[in-house]
Amino acid sequence: MNHHRSINNGSGTGTRGERANFSCLWLLVSCGLLAVAGCASSNDLSKALNPDPPAKMFSDADSLLSRGKFNRSAAKFEDLDRDHPYAPEARRAIVMAAYAYYKAGKYPEAIASARRYTTMHPGTKEAALAHHIIASAYFDEMNQPNRDQSTTRKALKELKVLKTRYPDSEYAKSAANRIRVAEDTLAASEMQVGRYYLKRGNYVAAINRFKTVATQYQTTAHVEEALMRLTESYLALGIVNEAQTAAAVLGHNFPQSRWYKDAYALLASSGLTPQEDNGSWISKVWKNVPKFSLGGPG
Numbered sequence: 001m002n003h004h005r006s007i008n009n010g011s012g013t014g015t016r017g018e019r020a021n022f023s024c025l026w027l028l029v030s031c032g033l034l035a036v037a038g039c040a041s042s043n044d045l046s047k048a049l050n051p052d053p054p055a056k057m058f059s060d061a062d063s064l065l066s067r068g069k070f071n072r073s074a075a076k077f078e079d080l081d082r083d084h085p086y087a088p089e090a091r092r093a094i095v096m097a098a099y100a101y102y103k104a105g106k107y108p109e110a111i112a113s114a115r116r117y118t119t120m121h122p123g124t125k126e127a128a129l130a131h132h133i134i135a136s137a138y139f140d141e142m143n144q145p146n147r148d149q150s151t152t153r154k155a156l157k158e159l160k161v162l163k164t165r166y167p168d169s170e171y172a173k174s175a176a177n178r179i180r181v182a183e184d185t186l187a188a189s190e191m192q193v194g195r196y197y198l199k200r201g202n203y204v205a206a207i208n209r210f211k212t213v214a215t216q217y218q219t220t221a222h223v224e225e226a227l228m229r230l231t232e233s234y235l236a237l238g239i240v241n242e243a244q245t246a247a248a249v250l251g252h253n254f255p256q257s258r259w260y261k262d263a264y265a266l267l268a269s270s271g272l273t274p275q276e277d278n279g280s281w282i283s284k285v286w287k288n289v290p291k292f293s294l295g296g297p298g
Helices: 016-049 054-066 072-084 088-103 105-119 128-140 150-165 173-200 204-214 222-237 238-251 259-269 281-285
Strands: none
Touching: 054 072, 054 088, 072 088, 072 105, 072 128, 088 105, 088 128, 105 128, 128 150, 150 173, 173 204, 173 222, 204 222, 204 281, 222 238, 222 259, 238 259, 238 281
């Protein structure tokens, strides 16, 4: 009997006509797929080989930036860096993308882009701007003294780098002012915690906080109180020489301070006067302070 075999899951032999039809169908499908793939590859290749010139891309991104389209501007600058990595405009595009992200309030992206620039192009014309963007992003996110100060410390570090490496840049004066603000914030935070411990009689912990202010933040307004609180804490522990030294340093540097008057009165209530001990850590930290003898507060 001449029964035809049918194709079974592609594994059967089938009739000659069926095999021919199947081959034709497969050929048509294959050609169609190749044509689609060819078109896609051709389009992708054309796009890769014919992007906008770098000067035009930079101009377009800069125009978006000036019109307040910060996110689109940042994306355009990054496109330029990706499509024309060796063009003269590409290097500046990195830092401009960071600036656009900063203006958009996207601080992590701004920091990442600016950090990439400082890593790849240290010491170049735009390096100061890149450091300024990093410092500004951290500075803008600083917390109040009663909150976590990790961002403030990062801001202070970057600001010092900017001021030290680029003292003649247009950003140096701003950096100096911001350094004072950051240090004042950190000192205020240390004082707040120190007072907390002092009120609860944890004098050692309190001293550690006041010591930080007296050693690291001597130019802030908080140092006067810190020296007085050191006098108070050491006296409470019976460490008289340190209490007298703290008061003496306070009186020498800030003779009109109300905190010195408080420290002097506190010592006087115990029959003591301010007196420097050269072996004290306070004396060593304030080693540029000349030796002196004090009477009462002015």
